[in-house]
């Protein structure tokens with residue numbers, strides 16, 4: 001363990017000393033984080049208001065769909081504003097094992113070249129760390145008319161079914177078999193079809209778009225998800241020659257085309273959930289933060305709730321300023337598909353409501369089990385009861401620092417916000433979850449005046 005720590009410190013030193021080593025050393029440090037390391041923790045000295053400006057990175061949930069989408073063409077795509085997070089690095093390793101190339105031009109710009117893509121099989125070993133691996137199904141089915149992809153590893157918040165994806169692939173003429181934990185799809189040809197999703201699913205909507213762009217005829221997805229990243233993926237596919245209309249509404253029409261390709265370039269949209277996390281952090285620490293590179297329309301459900309909580313939210317064209325006030329008012333929230341309140345902002349929002357002047361509720365409308373963060377917040381003095389899918393949060397006058405852990409990505413972000421708002425020192429373990437989805441998280445917070453450091457145990 002001692003030698004591993006020395007090795008990582010040495011790599012970080014080299015990275016700082018000579019930026020030209022970036023691609024080598026950064027990859028080594030990150031690979032250590034992805035694969036081996038879960039020895040890091042955040043140490044936060046709280047009760048400091050966040051002040052200043054931050055710039056939001058590209059959206060994780062768009063990037064992890066756009067990269068598989070790039071496998072649909074026999075050529076190269078340039079993708080900009082890609083967040084530098086571990087989910088993207090894991091995806092890079094997976095598509096390389098399938099024969100595609102993914103090269104970094106700089107920290108946030110990649111070229112995906114699928115000319116040599118030669119496999120439609122992604123094993124459990126390849127995808128076990130990546131929850132978005134299901135997008136390989138639609139992309140490889142569209143490209144090869146065959147796909148074999150293992151179900152991804154354990155779940156953050158309950159069972160994550162893919163029955164709606166499968167129903168749609170079958171409607172397009174694919175044969176579906178599930179054997180030994182692997183979903184196997186094959187089709188002589190894909191045909192356009194009318195598909196009504198029984199539940200609004202981001203994953204199924206995107207996956208079916210990926211397959212349908214190469215089907216014969218028109219596919220209509222009804223009750224489609226309207227999330228901003230669904231629209232971003234559709235824009236990327238259209239840039240490569242697809243014919244998709246209606247993304248962002250609940251009916252999407254995809255007219256299949258014979259050829260996709262050309263000079264494809266795309267820039268990923270700003271991350272709605274990262275922006276929301278910083279908005280909540282600003283309010284919870286009673287700070288004053290201007291969040292740049294954001295699409296305020298994507299933030300409407302959160303902005304409205306923060307205003308209800310007595311937080312001052314000012315919007316510009318591509319920025320939002322959040323100014324916290326001493327008194328936080330209680331609120332009742334229900335998470336819903338977009339444009340409703342995002343489930344991924346549920347745990348961070350619970351933190352601010354812990355400090356509100358009364359009893360609030362958060363009803364989880366998307367996932368069965370998203371309350372693992374509750375026990376951790378209780379260690380910090382929070383008063384929360386969970387009744388079925390509802391968290392009943394009784395406001396307390398203060399949270400106090402404690403050793404806690406990140407139980408999943410967004411719960412991890414919530415723990416950081418709690419540590420920033422609490423009195424004293426908070427240590428957060430299992431921060432590998434946070435690295436999955438937030439680029440330079442602690443550095444961005446430090447730039448706003450937070451006292452947070454990453455410590456290797």
Ligand code: EPU
Nearest residue numbers: 061132161162163164165199200201202203204366367409
């Ligand atoms: N569902 C089904 N059958 C399906 C698919 C989904 O019943 O075939 C249900 C799920 O059980 C859930 C609901 O439909 O109750 C919504 O699931 P959805 O398919 O929309 O979720 P997802 O595509 O697996 C994406 C995000 C999640 C985010 C959800 C909801 C990505 C990579 N992940 O997941 O983001 O919570 O949408 O908005 O886009 C995160 O970023 O931390 C994260 C977990």
